[in-house]
Amino acid sequence: MVLSRTADNLFWMARYIERAESMARDVGRRMASLLPDPVGAASEWASTIEAAGREASFQARFDVANEASVIRHLVRYANNPSSIVASLGTVRSNARAVRTALSADVWDAVNSPWLETQALRDEDFTTEGLPRILDWVKERSQRFGGAVANTMLRRDAYWWVRLRTLLERAENTARLVDVKYHVLLPRAEGVGGLHDDFQWATVLRAVSALRAEHWVYHDRLDALRVAELLILRSEMPRSLRSCTSQARYYLWRIRDGSPGTTSTAFIDDTADMAADDISVTPFAGSGSHQSPSVAMALALEESLQRTTVEEIFAEALHEYLTEFTSATNEIGFEIRREYL
Amino acid sequence: MVLLTPGPFISAYYEQSFQADEMGIELVEGPDLMVDDGYVHKRTTRGLRRVDVVYRRIDDAFPDPLAFRADSMSGVPRLMAAKSLGNVTIVDAVGTGIADDKAVHRYVPQMIRFFLAEEPLLENGPTWQCGNVDDCSHVLDRLPELVVKDVNGSGGYGLLVGPHSSRETIAEFHRKIVSAPGRLIAQPTLSLSKCPTFVESGVAPRHVDLRPYALCGNGHDGNIDVPLVPGALTRVALPAGSLVVNSRQGGGTKDTRAVDQ
Incomplete structure (x- = not known):
């Protein structure tokens, strides 16, 4: 049990460091695909803004989505709450x-990256300087994850941090897949072209999953496989299914509230790696872990287990991802109602 | 038990969160607490939980907007009502701030003689209360040697350190004393001890002062008991030569331990 305000602050802290990392990954994806682009550079930059869910605030400030304006808005602009610099500030003030x-x-x-952002200069936000900054953000976020995993007591505070990290990660992966799909592949006959291979490879690289794809499928990239990996594969740590299963697990822990046993502490650690192994509750039969938010997370997890990627494509990927994101939003609201 | 803080925006926040950490108690802000049915509760992820002891680190005027300043955002409505019902203990009870009134200094030896019928064991720092006519003329004569403080002042604001001040500042305090003598006290400029301190240029001597902690409450025998905590807080003035140690003036702290009685 923690103060509701504490849980709330931990929630924001975890959400924004995860958001800074996925922003860095997505802007980095765009930087990495700076090859002569048959589709046109503008649509690439527009898709970066869209993946970040920031069209409205961007259009209020800039006419054209190009490298300079996107970097300013998504990386540096302090008044865009989701920019990397603003996110790191939010992380720090909530942690404090x-x-x-x-x-x-x-x-x-969380304190040192914030101090480091104070020392950033104009040249850090140029085409040459930016890749270094983006790597730095990813490195700092992973250091945060490592510090959380290696030093935090396996109690409420830890569960809250993990819960929000995973929900945010799921939403970010969903957004990334969605944007690449409906911005870059609006025409069915385009699926499978060389250009698409390249596009999908940049998506996979953005979530550090290109190598994973080769190991899992031993085959050419195609939209179906990429989508399956990022949506349905439980061994893929940033997939919707993996994130949802783990988030549900931490919701259980929060609901149950008991400090747990050595074996639950062990599962707390390994929940990251094997969502499948925790599909059985360690508190079986007590019923005390049931709550509306847990039920919603379970329902979402079960639908991810049942669905095949062919079904998702038959129904329309974009609609599927939109539904997923609104389901995680609903879970977020319900958590807020129950606990905060 | 909880430690009630005004929040992260005050200079003592780090110290308060450190204290809460060391004591293993929750650091709460006013909105984290509520009074229901005469009892104090904290809002947690598992609903309301009873609070028995509040260690108060917010100013005297702010703990309860219904009892004191109505614009208090850091207080808890009806906290004082719960206190009068005996349902919560407030450490640093409301009203102890009277000891912060610097005019009290002058009368401490008299208080000891009056209430305890004893002679003080420790000598009091000489204190002149400018509201007293004799004291006042003495102070005005020797102003450049003295330290002058506002009786309600805290945090190292609005004070004069005579030997370190310009003629203009001294003249300004002269005017202040003449216009509102009751609001000011004066003391000799004490030569505070120095202690090796780590500063930007390396290790250097800096002035320090000691803040002992005295707890006041009912002892086991039911009589009032005032034990001293076997440790204390040392404040250090970080600017070279400064005698002002308050954290709001950039003062630091040092660990302090009593090694022998």
Whole structure:
């Protein structure tokens, strides 16, 4: 049990560091695909803005989506709450309000990147400087994850951090897949072309999954396989299914509230790696872990287990992903109603 | 038990979160608490939980907007009502702030003689209360040597350190004393001890002062008991030569331990 405000601050902290990382990954994806682009560079940059769900705030400031304006808006602009610089500030101020709930290592992992953002200069935001900054953001976010995993007590504060990280990660993966699908492949006959291979490869690289794809499928890239990997494969740590299963697990822990046993502490650690192995509740039969948010997360998880990628494509990928995102949003609202 | 803080935006926040950490208690802000049916509760992810002891680190005027300043955002409505019902103990009870009134300094030896019929064991720092006519003329004569403080002042604001001040500042305090003598006290400029301190240029001597902690409450025998905590807080003035140690003036802290009685 933690103060509701503490849970709320931990929620924001975890959400925004995850958001900074996925923003860095997505902007990095775009930087990496700076090859002569038959579709036109503008649509690429527009898709980056769209993946970030920031069209409205972007259009209010800029006419044209190009490298300079997108970098300013998504990386640097302090008034865009989702920009990397603003996110790291939000992370830090939320962490500061709950310092006593964090280990010293976790605090340091959120405080030092914020201090480092204060020292950034104009040249860090140029085509040459940016890749270094994006790597730095990813590295800092992973250091945060490492500090959380290695030093936090397996109690409420930890569960709240993990829960929000996973929900945010699921939403980010969904957005990334969605944008690549409906922005870049509006025409059915385009599926499978060389250009698409290249596009999908950049998507996979954005979530560090290109190698995973080769290991899982031993085959040429195609939209179906990529979508399956990022949506349905439980061994893929950023897939919707994996994130949903793990999030549901931490919701259970929060609901149950007991410090648990050595074996649950072990599952807490390994939940990241094997969502499948935790599909059985460690609190079987008690019923105390049931709540509307848990039920919603379970329903979402079960639908991800049942569905095949062929069914998703037959129904329309974009609609599927939109439904997924609104389901995770609903879970977020329900968590808020139950606990915060 | 909880530690009630005004929040992360004040200079003592780090210290408060450190204290809460060391004590293993929750650091709460006013909105985290509520009073229901005369009892204090904290809002948690598992609903309301009873709170028995509140260690108060917010100013005297702010703990309860219904009892004191109505614009208090950091307080808890009806906290004082719960306190009068005996349902919560407030450490640093409301009203202890009277000891912060610097005019009290002058009368401490008299209070000891009056209430305890004893002679003070420790000498009091000489204090002149400018509201007293004799004291006042003495102070005005020797202003450049003295430290002058506002009786309601805290945080190292609005004070004069005579030997370190310009003629203009001294003249300004002269005017202040003449216009509102009751609001000011004066003391000799004490030569505070120095302690090796890590500063930007390396290790250097800086002035320090000691803040002991005295707890006041009912002892086991039911009589009032005032034990001293076997440890204390040392404040250090970080600018070279400064005698002002308050955290709001950039002062730091040092760990302090009593090694022998």
